[in-house]
Amino acid sequence: MKFSFSDEQQEFRSVVRRFLEDKSPTTAVRRLMETDKGYDPAVWQSLSQDLGLTAVHIPEAYGGQGFGISELAIASEEMGRTLLCAPFFGSTVLAATAILKAGSEEQKKALLPGIASGETIAALAVAEDGGLWDAGSVAMTATPDGGKYRLDGTKSFVVDGHNAGLIVVLARKPGSAGNDGVSFFTVKADAKGLDRRLLPSMDPTRKLARLTFSGVTAELLGKEGAAAGPLAATLDVAAICLAHEMVGGAERLREDAIAFANQRYQFGRPIASFQSLKHKAADMLLEVELAKSAAYYAAAAADESDAELPALASLAKAAASEAYMQTAIHAVQIHGGIGFTWDNDTHLWFKRAKSSEVFLGGADHHRERYMQSIGA
Amino acid sequence: MSQYDADSVRKDLRQWLEANWDPSLGLVEWRNKLIDSGWGEPHWPKQWYGRELPVGLVPVVDEELDRIGAVGVARMGIRSLAAATILAHGTDLHKQKFLRRILTGEDTWCQLFSEPGSGSDLAGALTRAERRGNKWIVNGQKVWNTSAHKADWGLLLARTNMDLVKHKGLAYFIINMRQPGVEAVPLRQMNGHASFNQVFFTDAEVEPEMMLLDDGDGWKVATTTLMHERRGADGLRRYPKPSGRPERIYQEEDAEIASALAPYTWYPQRMGRVDLILERARQTGKIADPVTRQEIAKVLIMSRSADWTARRARVAQEMGRSQGPEGSLGKLAASYIARAANRVHTTISGADALLTGPDSTMGGVIAEILISTPAISIAGGTDEIQKNIISERVLDMPKEPRNDTDRPFRDVPKNAERK
Numbered sequence: 001m002k003f004s005f006s007d008e009q010q011e012f013r014s015v016v017r018r019f020l021e022d023k024s025p026t027t028a029v030r031r032l033m034e035t036d037k038g039y040d041p042a043v044w045q046s047l048s049q050d051l052g053l054t055a056v057h058i059p060e061a062y063g064g065q066g067f068g069i070s071e072l073a074i075a076s077e078e079m080g081r082t083l084l085c086a087p088f089f090g091s092t093v094l095a096a097t098a099i100l101k102a103g104s105e106e107q108k109k110a111l112l113p114g115i116a117s118g119e120t121i122a123a124l125a126v127a128e129d130g131g132l133w134d135a136g137s138v139a140m141t142a143t144p145d146g147g148k149y150r151l152d153g154t155k156s157f158v159v160d161g162h163n164a165g166l167i168v169v170l171a172r173k174p175g176s177a178g179n180d181g182v183s184f185f186t187v188k189a190d191a192k193g194l195d196r197r198l199l200p201s202m203d204p205t206r207k208l209a210r211l212t213f214s215g216v217t218a219e220l221l222g223k224e225g226a227a228a229g230p231l232a233a234t235l236d237v238a239a240i241c242l243a244h245e246m247v248g249g250a251e252r253l254r255e256d257a258i259a260f261a262n263q264r265y266q267f268g269r270p271i272a273s274f275q276s277l278k279h280k281a282a283d284m285l286l287e288v289e290l291a292k293s294a295a296y297y298a299a300a301a302a303d304e305s306d307a308e309l310p311a312l313a314s315l316a317k318a319a320a321s322e323a324y325m326q327t328a329i330h331a332v333q334i335h336g337g338i339g340f341t342w343d344n345d346t347h348l349w350f351k352r353a354k355s356s357e358v359f360l361g362g363a364d365h366h367r368e369r370y371m372q373s374i375g376a
Numbered sequence: 377m378s379q380y381d382a383d384s385v386r387k388d389l390r391q392w393l394e395a396n397w398d399p400s401l402g403l404v405e406w407r408n409k410l411i412d413s414g415w416g417e418p419h420w421p422k423q424w425y426g427r428e429l430p431v432g433l434v435p436v437v438d439e440e441l442d443r444i445g446a447v448g449v450a451r452m453g454i455r456s457l458a459a460a461t462i463l464a465h466g467t468d469l470h471k472q473k474f475l476r477r478i479l480t481g482e483d484t485w486c487q488l489f490s491e492p493g494s495g496s497d498l499a500g501a502l503t504r505a506e507r508r509g510n511k512w513i514v515n516g517q518k519v520w521n522t523s524a525h526k527a528d529w530g531l532l533l534a535r536t537n538m539d540l541v542k543h544k545g546l547a548y549f550i551i552n553m554r555q556p557g558v559e560a561v562p563l564r565q566m567n568g569h570a571s572f573n574q575v576f577f578t579d580a581e582v583e584p585e586m587m588l589l590d591d592g593d594g595w596k597v598a599t600t601t602l603m604h605e606r607r608g609a610d611g612l613r614r615y616p617k618p619s620g621r622p623e624r625i626y627q628e629e630d631a632e633i634a635s636a637l638a639p640y641t642w643y644p645q646r647m648g649r650v651d652l653i654l655e656r657a658r659q660t661g662k663i664a665d666p667v668t669r670q671e672i673a674k675v676l677i678m679s680r681s682a683d684w685t686a687r688r689a690r691v692a693q694e695m696g697r698s699q700g701p702e703g704s705l706g707k708l709a710a711s712y713i714a715r716a717a718n719r720v721h722t723t724i725s726g727a728d729a730l731l732t733g734p735d736s737t738m739g740g741v742i743a744e745i746l747i748s749t750p751a752i753s754i755a756g757g758t759d760e761i762q763k764n765i766i767s768e769r770v771l772d773m774p775k776e777p778r779n780d781t782d783r784p785f786r787d788v789p790k791n792a793e794r795k
């Protein structure tokens with residue numbers, strides 16, 4: 001449903017919200033973001049085993065819950081709201097979707113149940129040092145080697161890549177160019193020749209890794225040379241989930257900023273009573289509601305196999321980027337000096353807004369992709 | 377017009393530098409010479425180390441010093457605000473005691489205005505100063521005080537009377553930061569630096585002669601400081617960089633930058649680093665992208681126009697004319713420019729913008745821009761306050777009705793006590 005949620009979906013959202021409010025207060029976010037691992041295994045276990053969130057959109061045949069992208073997106077929105085530190089985006093949203101879109105029946109049966117149960121943490125490695133998420137810019141090579149392949153090259157900005165046990169990775173046939181010759185592969189994290197390094201990042205709540213492959217043995221995932229299509233479909237789902245994560249974060253920022261403004265006095269009155277602040281609040285509401293509508297519509301479209309999906313995914317990502325960043329700027333500003341401190345929580349979301357802005361391509365990229373998708 | 381012009385200034389200064397500049401001198405020794413010659417702050421009054429040079433010619437002096445690599449007087453940070461305030465309202469005793477050591481860099485200053493309960497509303501200060509015997513005794517707390525942990529002296533706005541209306545019950549003091557009753561605790565900022573502080577006063581002492589003007593004039597003096605702070609926020613300021621040169625004076629200057637100026641290393645980043653935009657666009661190839669070019673051009677146009685606006689204001693001042701509205705816009709413009717530059721840097725650097733640490737793009741400078749520009753629209757008076765000032769004082773629009781200036785300060789609604 002593009003314009004409302006079912007009762008079940010609303011119930012699902014409130015269960016997830018209660019869970020995350022309990023397990024991911026900002027004290028936990030702050031503790032985890034300072035660690036290299038970046039997540040709490042106990043919370044991860046309970047998120048996957050008790051709530052089944054890691055399995056949401058994975059079909060029952062592969063050990064999943066069999067819900068749709070809308071439910072995956074609801075979970076993402078709630079995680080964005082509380083800035084949950086966990087390898088959910090890398091493993092469930094990106095890697096599981098890629099396997100679903102690209103893998104053979106047999107591969108899905110082999111790989112997905114582990115991700116669904118949370119026992120396997122997977123990551124999807126697309127971008128390289130250029131920081132672009134598309135098949136055409138993949139430079140890493142896959143050289144056939146007795147039924148398997150040897151991977152050489154570097155992947156960067158790999159979300160949750162340092163924690164993953166299973167890496168789904170994109171590489172191309174030597175000498176190929178553009179979308180041709182690009183295939184998905186799977187690699188075990190402990191494979192020989194794979195070097196993984198955590199990248200120090202401005203947004204410590206989302207862990208990024210740089211993966212260097214030197215003659216790493218890999219298995220083909222899906223059809224050789226045919227990764228471009230499934231990759232695009234995977235990135236559409238990811239863009240939609242990211243848009244949800246972003247509107248979830250933006251909404252939380254707005255709520256916190258207004259709560260602060262209501263109790264903060266300057267000039268003998270609450271700062272919330274100043275008209276310029278009210279106008280900011282109204283703008284924040286407007287921008288975030290528009291972005292929410294776009295995100296919700298796109299998620300429903302994904303479940304309805306809407307032909308317009310690529311356009312909708314990019315639309316949602318572009319709208320959410322602007323709304324989140326603008327909300328974050330307002331939220332810091334409304335807090336004044338406190339908003340610029342480390343101890344105040346606003347900057348945690350501000351940084352997530354910044355990192356989400358460029359993750360999976362910036363708003364400019366998605367606006368252009370939108371135009372191309374609608375034939376303009 | 378004045379008896380000076382750019383050529384005569386250049387000629388006189390060159391002559392003086394030829395005879396006096398010597399990089400093997402100590403930093404303070406050299407600055408004392410420069411101060412005595414009147415070239416350190418040439419627009420200052422003649423009896424206080426200056427030459428009464430028109431402000432518009434000061435850049436010529438800076439250029440000449442730069443040309444031969446001569447070090448100038450210490451200017452960074454709150455010390456310039458202290459100097460301007462003391463020049464405007466100080467007694468001869470204040471000027472004698474403080475001005476020279478401000479310029480030599482021997483003393484570091486901080487501004488003790490904001491409090492947990494009053495930032496935009498600075499006149500709502502609750503920090504108390506009470507007269508006990510022949511001392512003023514200060515109790516209370518300030519916050520966001522840049523460099524207070526390094527400061528020798530503070531510019532303190534404190535309440536001396538709770539029963540008067542808020543703007544009348546204030547006094548302005550110069551307080552010695554190096555005393556047992558003053559404790560500065562650095563606060564970490566969202567960009568990881570810790571350049572501002574909480575400052576706690578517990579029976580801290582101030583000599584009566586360390587008050588500027590009289591009891592009750594605190595707000596008037598604070599307004600002078602704030603005016604200089606906001607005028608100085610127009611981006612024309614340069615930040616000293618370590619030169620790495622071997623001569624003694626450069627070594628000492630580098631040491632000063634590393635310690636006293638450490639709180640300011642991220643200040644260029646909070647302005648958005650417009651200077652790096654083209655360089656980065658060329659490095660990444662984004663310079664060829666028509667959309668990015670438009671965005672870059674917008675920032676450059678805004679930034680250059682703002683520079684010229686600031687210069688119009690300075691020239692008006694130099695010619696002895698009263699400044700037009702252009703003088704009040706620099707701070708707001710700087711905020712808009714910083715925000716736009718942040719966006720453009722994000723577009724140009726893409727995913728690379730996220731990375732920090734020595735191995736990242738320009739050693740993390742780009743990422744630091746992205747998380748430092750929010751300071752510019754808060755520090756020194758928020759954008760909203762600037763807009764209120766511009767609309768009410770420059771454009772003469774009706775003032776907001778107020779309920780905090782018509783009654784004893786004691787009775788004005790305030791923030792609940794909080795830690």
Ligand SMILES: Cc1cc2nc3c(=O)[nH]c(=O)nc-3n(C[C@H](O)[C@H](O)[C@H](O)COP(=O)(O)OP(=O)(O)OC[C@H]3O[C@@H](n4cnc5c(N)ncnc54)[C@H](O)[C@@H]3O)c2cc1C
Pocket residue numbers: 264266267271274276277333334335336337338340486487488489490491492493494495496497519520521522523572751754755756757758759760761764
């Ligand atoms: C990097 C940095 C360095 C600083 N250095 C110093 C220093 O050295 N010394 C010092 O004393 N202070 C310093 N400050 C403090 C700074 O001046 C204050 O933070 C600022 O004036 C805002 O005050 P506040 O933080 O109390 O916010 P508040 O005044 O509580 O403001 C919160 C929000 O309410 C809005 N608001 C308040 N009043 C109005 C109104 N009338 N109309 C519309 N909106 C309104 C504000 O614009 C803001 O968005 C520094 C701050 C920063 C960020």
